[in-house]
Amino acid sequence: MQESSLPQNIPQPIWPAQIFPYLSYAWGLCALLGALGATACGDATTPRDATDAGLPDATDTDTADVQPDGDDLPELDVSGWTPGQAILIQDVTAVDAQHRRPHVDVRLRDGVITDLADHLSPMTTDARVDGRGRFLVPALVDPHVHLAYSGATHLVAPTLEANLRAQLLHGVLAVMDVGGPTTLFTLRDAIARGDVLGPVVRATGPFLTTEGAHPCETFPDPLGCRFVTAETATDEANALLDQGADAIKVALVDTTSLPWPAPRLAPAAVEAAAAAGAPVIVHIDANIDLVDAVDAGADVLAHPVFVEAISPLALERSRRVSAVHSTLFAFDGVLALVDGRLDLHDPDLIVARGVLDDWAQLQDAPGETLIPGYLDASRQWTAFAHANLLALHDDGAPVLPASDAGYLFIPHGYGLHRELQALQALGLPPSELFEATTTGAAAQLGLSPGLIETGARADVLLVDGDPTADIAAWADIALVFRAGAPLTRADILHRDLRPLPGGADEVCFDHGDCAGDLRCDGVLNTCQPACDPPWAVWGACGPDTFCMPAAGGRDGVTGVCHPEPSCDLITQDCPDAYDLTCVPVDVDTNTCVTVGPRKLGDRCDAWDADLQCGAGLFCSWIDQYCYPLCEPGNDASCGDPLTLECVVQLAAQDLAWFGVCLPRDR
Numbered sequence: 001m002q003e004s005s006l007p008q009n010i011p012q013p014i015w016p017a018q019i020f021p022y023l024s025y026a027w028g029l030c031a032l033l034g035a036l037g038a039t040a041c042g043d044a045t046t047p048r049d050a051t052d053a054g055l056p057d058a059t060d061t062d063t064a065d066v067q068p069d070g071d072d073l074p075e076l077d078v079s080g081w082t083p084g085q086a087i088l089i090q091d092v093t094a095v096d097a098q099h100r101r102p103h104v105d106v107r108l109r110d111g112v113i114t115d116l117a118d119h120l121s122p123m124t125t126d127a128r129v130d131g132r133g134r135f136l137v138p139a140l141v142d143p144h145v146h147l148a149y150s151g152a153t154h155l156v157a158p159t160l161e162a163n164l165r166a167q168l169l170h171g172v173l174a175v176m177d178v179g180g181p182t183t184l185f186t187l188r189d190a191i192a193r194g195d196v197l198g199p200v201v202r203a204t205g206p207f208l209t210t211e212g213a214h215p216c217e218t219f220p221d222p223l224g225c226r227f228v229t230a231e232t233a234t235d236e237a238n239a240l241l242d243q244g245a246d247a248i249k250v251a252l253v254d255t256t257s258l259p260w261p262a263p264r265l266a267p268a269a270v271e272a273a274a275a276a277g278a279p280v281i282v283h284i285d286a287n288i289d290l291v292d293a294v295d296a297g298a299d300v301l302a303h304p305v306f307v308e309a310i311s312p313l314a315l316e317r318s319r320r321v322s323a324v325h326s327t328l329f330a331f332d333g334v335l336a337l338v339d340g341r342l343d344l345h346d347p348d349l350i351v352a353r354g355v356l357d358d359w360a361q362l363q364d365a366p367g368e369t370l371i372p373g374y375l376d377a378s379r380q381w382t383a384f385a386h387a388n389l390l391a392l393h394d395d396g397a398p399v400l401p402a403s404d405a406g407y408l409f410i411p412h413g414y415g416l417h418r419e420l421q422a423l424q425a426l427g428l429p430p431s432e433l434f435e436a437t438t439t440g441a442a443a444q445l446g447l448s449p450g451l452i453e454t455g456a457r458a459d460v461l462l463v464d465g466d467p468t469a470d471i472a473a474w475a476d477i478a479l480v481f482r483a484g485a486p487l488t489r490a491d492i493l494h495r496d497l498r499p500l501p502g503g504a505d506e507v508c509f510d511h512g513d514c515a516g517d518l519r520c521d522g523v524l525n526t527c528q529p530a531c532d533p534p535w536a537v538w539g540a541c542g543p544d545t546f547c548m549p550a551a552g553g554r555d556g557v558t559g560v561c562h563p564e565p566s567c568d569l570i571t572q573d574c575p576d577a578y579d580l581t582c583v584p585v586d587v588d589t590n591t592c593v594t595v596g597p598r599k600l601g602d603r604c605d606a607w608d609a610d611l612q613c614g615a616g617l618f619c620s621w622i623d624q625y626c627y628p629l630c631e632p633g634n635d636a637s638c639g640d641p642l643t644l645e646c647v648v649q650l651a652a653q654d655l656a657w658f659g660v661c662l663p664r665d666r
Contacts, residue, residue: 076462076478078486081127086114087486088122092131094452095468096138097435101452106136108458108484116454129486134478135466137434138450139173139459141441142416144302144325146406147187147201148180148525151333153362153369153408156354157551158522160187161497161509163405163412164198166350168492170413171477173459174200176445178249178281178302179207179215179224183507183524185244190498190507197482197497200459202246202445204281208236208273209251210265211575214283225251230268237276246446247279249302252293254286270296279322287314294320300444303327303404306381310388318397323444325402326389328422331381333409336418338366338375342409348475350493351411359409390426399428400444401437417475424471431468458484502527511550511558519560522551534559536586546585564591569658570631572616581615583629584658598626618660627660637661 081087086109094101094116105120106113122128145167150159167175177184180203188201207215207225216225228236237248250273252265274280274297281300282293285307293301294317301324305314318324329336336342337359343349344360351359362369393399401423403415420433438450448457460481465473480487487495501515502508506527508520514527521528531540531547534557540547541561548562567574567582567590574580579595596612598604604619604626605611613619613626620627630637630646638644638661646659 076129076488078127078129078479078488081486083485084110086123086126087129087481087484088120088126089129089131089136089462090120090122092134092136092462093466094136095434095466096451096453097439097449098451099453100468106131106452108460108481111483112458113452113454113456113460116452127486129462129479131462133464135463135473136452137461137463137467138438138442138452139461139480140171140416140437140474141174141445141447141450142167142172142403142405142437143176143300143323143400143441143444144178144327144402144404145175145412146180146404147175147177147184147203147412149406150352150355151406151408151410151412152355152358154358155523156352156358158509158520158525159352159355160525162350162352162355164196164497165492166411166413167199167405168197168413168480168482168487169348169350169477169489170417171461171463171474171480172199172413172416173480173482174442174445174447175202176247177201177203178247179204179283181224181524182206182240182243183505183526186505186526187507188244188246190502195498195500195502196507197495199482200445200447203244204247204249205240205243205245207249207251207283208233208265208269210263210269212263213265214251214253214262228265228269228273230266230272233269233272234275237273237278241276241278245278247281247299248273248276249281249283250293250298251283252289252296253283254289254307267292267296270298274298287311290314291317294318299323301325303330304385304388304392306331306385306388308384310391315391315395315397318392319395321398323398323400323440324389324392325400325404326419326423327402327404328382328385328389328426329410329415329418330404330407331378331385332422333407334362334370334378335375335382337363337409342411346414349411349414386426389423393428398440399423399436400441401433402441420471420474430471433471434468504528519550519558521548521560521562523548523562529561531559531561533557541586541589543588546589546591564589566590567592569629570637579615581613581617583618587657600626600628602626618658620660627662630659630661632657632659634659 086107089106091103092106094104094106104116104118107115107120147160147163150156182205184203188203190196191198191201208228209216209225211227226236240248250270252267252270254264270282270293279299280297281302282298283302284290284293287305287308287310290301290305291314299322301321304324344356389399401419403419404410405412405415420437423433424430442450458481461477462479463473464476464478467473498509498513501513503515504518504527508514508525508527511519514520517530518527519530534547534549536547536559544566545561545563547559550558550560569582569584569590572582574582574592580592581595582590582592584590595615598611598613600617604613604624606619616629617626618629628638632646632648635641635645638646643664644661645664647662648659649657
C-alpha cells in the first residue's frame, strides 16, 4: 500500500460561479427564463467544423510487430465498400488482451469477425483493406460518460449529435451513461436497431439521490435525478429498470466537497436500490462514502476518493467491488483548460460550437467565470485523486479507465484518450490499460469480451501503432469499424447519423430528423409536437409542457413542446433546499426558477438573472415590474384586501390563469 503525503485536511472547495445550473442538470430553467445564465442559452449546436485531413493507408513492411511510423503508411481507400458487403483486412497484426497474431487476414461480415487466419483466400465479393504495418485492435469502451451533457458551465443545446460523433471519431464504440435522462434508453434502442449511428450504449437513467444533494440539488426528472429515501429507493430503482435501465446510479456523498450545507443520502438507500437486483454504481467523494457504499452493496465506485487521502479501511473495501472508475480528469479538467493542456484548436477536439465558445471564454478570462478558490480546490482534488488511484491500483482494486465525459470540461471520446495517457503517466503499464479498456470495460457493460477472434463482434479499430507498447497509439486511428462497417474520419464527421425521420419521442438531432408536424427538442433530443411562437401562453402544449424555443434557449422562431415538472403558484411548493420560486410559463404549466434579487415594485427582467423577481413575485410581461402572485378570486391571498386586490390574468376570454396583487386605487 502506498502512503500519501498529502494533507489530511483541505479548505472547503468552491465551485465556479456559473456551475450550479450544470451540476443541478436544470436545463429547463436556462431554457425557460435564463435564470441560470441565459446569455449562453440557445447556441445553435453543430459538430465543430472539421475538414477531412486525409487518412493514412497501409504499406509494405516486414516489421508489423513494431510500432511503425504512421507518416510512412499510404492512404486507405474504402470508397468501394457497400453496406452488407464483407470486408477483408489483409496482412495485419491482430492484437487483443489474449493474443498477438502478426501477418494475419481478418474478414468482417454481418457485424462479426467471420474468419481469421494466416492466409485467407479472398472472395470475389470481398472489399479489401491492406493492413500491412498496422494493428487491428478491439474498440475502446468507456464505462463512465454523460451523453446528454456537454461539459460546458451552462446549458448548450443540442449537443448529443456532436457527442456521438466525437465518441465514434476516437474509436469509443461502447459507452455506459451513468446519469442522464431516460430518453437515453430511446437512444440506446435506436442505435441497436440501426436507426441511429453511434456507439453501443448502456444507460442507468437518472441518479437516485436526496433532495438538495449532488448532482441535481433540487431539480428532479426528467433530466437528471430522482429523489429517494431508504423507504422509496427500491421502488424508484424498479421503476427505472421497468423503463429500461441497465444499471442503477446512486449519489452517496458526504458534504466535504460542497460549498453549501447539503444533505447526504442515507446509506440504507443504496442497500434498498441494490435490492432491485441490478448493478449499482455509486458516486462518492470521501472515505466515509466509499465504506458506506460498499457495505450497502455497491457494485461499482464511480470515482476514487478525491477530497482526502484514502484510508486503510477504504482501500480494503475497494477490493470488494467489480470496478473503480478512474475519472482523473473530472478533477483536473478545469486546470487542463486554464493552463492550455486542453488545446481548443486541436482538430481532434469535436464538441458543439457553444461548448467551444464557453471553454474559450473561460480559458481567456478564468477570473471572470471562476470564483476565488476553485482552481486551488481542483488542484487538491487532482492530487488526492492521483495518489489515491495509484494506491488503489497497487493494493489490487479493479481500476477501470473511465472519462466522465460530459462533466465539466471533459470532451467526449477525446476525454478517454487523455484518461489513458494520464494513467500511463501514473505508472500503469500500457498492456494492462489495453486489457482494462477493452475486455474489462466491456464486461462492465455486459458485452462480450473485446477480442479479435472468430465470432466476436466486429467493433474494431485499425491503428498505426501498438497500444500495448504505448497508449498514445490508440489515437492513431486509420479506420473505425462499427459492426463491421468501415468509417473514415470524413464519414464520421459528415454522415447523417439519423438517416430516416423518427416519430414522437424518438431520437433526433435536428428538425429534419422528425416526421410530420414534429420538431426536435434540442434539450431532450426527441421528436415532440411543434408549437409557435416560442413562449406561447395560450395552451399550445399539454399540461406540464410549455412551448420552448426548439434550440433550447431564449432566442428562436420555432417552438417545441417541452415537458417540465410543474408547481403550484399559490402554495409555492418548489423544493426548499435552495431559493426557488414558482412562476407561470403557459396556461397549464408552471415551473420553479431561481429566486432573483428584485423586490415588490422593482423593475425586473425575466431574462436577466440579476433583475429577476424574488420568491412569490412575478415579473409582469406588460410593464416589467415585480408583482405578488395570488389566487384568482381571493383578494385575501394578497394579504391586505382593503388596499390590494387579486387581479386575474386571462389566458383567453373567460379563462382565468393566475392573479397578481395590484393596488385598488391604481
